[in-house]
Amino acid sequence: MRSTAVAQVGRKRPIVPRLFTETVLILGKDLILEWRTRTRLNALIFFSFATLLMFSFALGPDTKLLKENAGGYFWLAILFSSVLALGESFRIERENASLDGLRLVPIDAKAIFLGKALGNALLLVLLGILLLPVMVALYGVTVAMGIGRLFAVLALGSMAISWPGTVYSAIASNARARDVLLPLLLFPLVLPALLAAVKATGLVLHGDPMLQLGSWLGLLIAFNLIYWALGLALFPQVIED
Amino acid sequence: MGQIPPAVEVNDVSKRYGTRWALARLSFAVARGGSLLLTGSNGSGKTTLLRTIATAIRPTAGTIRVLGLDTREDRQQVRERVALLSHTSFLYEDLTAEQNLRLLGRLIEADFPSSRIESLLERVGLAHRAKHPVRQFSAGMRKRLAIARLLLKAPSVALLDEPFGELDPEAVIEMEKTIAELQSSGTTIVLATHLVEQGLNLCRERLHLSEGRAVAA
């Protein structure tokens, strides 16, 4: 075979580092885009604030009830925002068929999955951190078991939404009625993860006398591992024609 | 076997969309360093053909080889050697021109020199807009950035879909020059355009498509 100019440009690098560098590049690109369209990001943050606020109104001024279920409202606010964030994450790829552009570079499709999912998880974690003081103010909760554990639950829960969410968003973004399809597919799927995250958050907020936190965290970790693996295996099939 | 395979070899390729055949049993070849002009009216299958060769879409039937590599089995290797200038620019609207090119460069090569990005932007006349997001660009500027994207990849086979579209007359001449340069550096060209005149100046062979079939022009 004739060695062309391209073949010499140095594409001979080991596979693992290449997947890693590509993932970092995709993640970095998505974060830059997020930052450059920060007006949208702000709107998303206020949307989640509004969601928290709405729960207070829907339930009336029963402080005890609000406090008890704070974890549930917190995660519902994050879940609703996640649908918007995930949808946006593939809308930008559709705009000029950039996803095709990435495929043809070529790039390992797994890197797109990992980069996008991590980017979305990061966004949700950030959202959670911003929502926390609002939740404290609105519902009067205190963090009984330390902010570190809360952060761990937040990170695990956000990733649990992001792995399957990225696969489903890639699918839904190309279908008709994509705005309905993504939550319809995603909500029932992440229900166990949401349940675990809500329970774990509640325990971290109100204390854990019966030592149940471990089993809920275990469920979250298992969910993460399963959908991380499935996403890696299936995402390439989704975006290749 | 000792024979060098052609740059592009399309063998009995068909592509079906719904109930319509976008490509119908098309066969042709382009020699290495050669150039092929694709003509035909809208919807004649030019874009589909280019996208199929670029491995963006899979043919329904038939095989395509690029530099002897099968587009089905050796997809990634084909992609490393082919670049597509498409109707859709593949650009991120909210990244700057420079960031768009740097992303591509680093995906190709981890330590892609930024001096090459500067010189590429210079070459397509966008150096002064390097830090502007693509969203502010006119259609012609996007086209020029897209050509920079193609040049950055330094492909063995360049697939150009309407490269003259949305360009002003000066830019058309610029584009012709760029394509000629690509050719003289040994790049194989497949060019689809309405502007038959420009195309004929640049290409040695011509294939006229009508309803997904090759017909006499």
Place this chain on the structure above:
Amino acid sequence: MKAAILPLLLLAQTVSDPASRVGSGRIQGGWEYVWACYAIAWGAIILYTFSLWLRRPDRE
């Protein structure tokens, strides 16, 4: 007036509130639920068969 229908109201409540039957050891009656279930199951199956027939591939 109200006093007159009170026993009736109570009776209606006992009949309509199945939870009140749980305590007696064995649930009495409840056939209406059984009939409803069999009717729904048969209805669903027959309707689906009909929809399959409407969509049959050998229809000209």
Place this chain on the structure above:
Amino acid sequence: MRKWLRPAVGVLGFAMLAVGAWFGLVKAPPDREMGDVYRIIYVHVPCFWMAFLAVTLNFACSALYLIKGSWKLDALAESSAEVGVLFGATGLTLGSIWARPTWGVWWTWDPRLTTAAIMLVSYAGYLALRRFVEDPERRAVWSAVVAIIAFADVPIIWYSVQWWKSQHQIQSSPKTVDPQMVFALRWNALAMLALLIFFIWSRYRIALRDRQQEVALPDALPPARTTPVQASGALK
């Protein structure tokens, strides 16, 4: 495949179910605690079993489709999902009616009912996705991916609901012990199995017809030209 076999399975299913209804409603004795209400079990539980069978078949076809990519697998996956949703929805409705005389509520967060409800929504989403994607190849791949992801969720939902419930109270389920009860349940399950096979088979034929109308099969290729037109200029 003989022509009469498919309708025969259907007729057999309906006949067996009619006999099964007689077993369930008349022959089987009333339950010690549940009285006659428990007779719902003879249609409710087989419905769930069939729904689970259908969904498992859907998963198997979807996984195989991604490996082998045959239109028959895609058609079978579509059929089994639709039939699974039918049985799941029926079973869920019956479960809800069952809960009313038994526990005094229309709905209880029993792991079985809850898992079934969530899976029902999941597979409704799967069927919706199939409607919303026109390109048959993409539809097949994407729905296969969704099917695999959704199926992997079944055990996770099950365990999470069980843990969740175990922190409140455990609902007791009726125990069927009488051999006549066991026989009636098995008979009804077999009847439903015959219907399941009949439904999936019939739906499969419809799905295959739909695929044939929208997908290019090799023999449907446009005719080749007798003299292929070459690119002008001597080539090849």
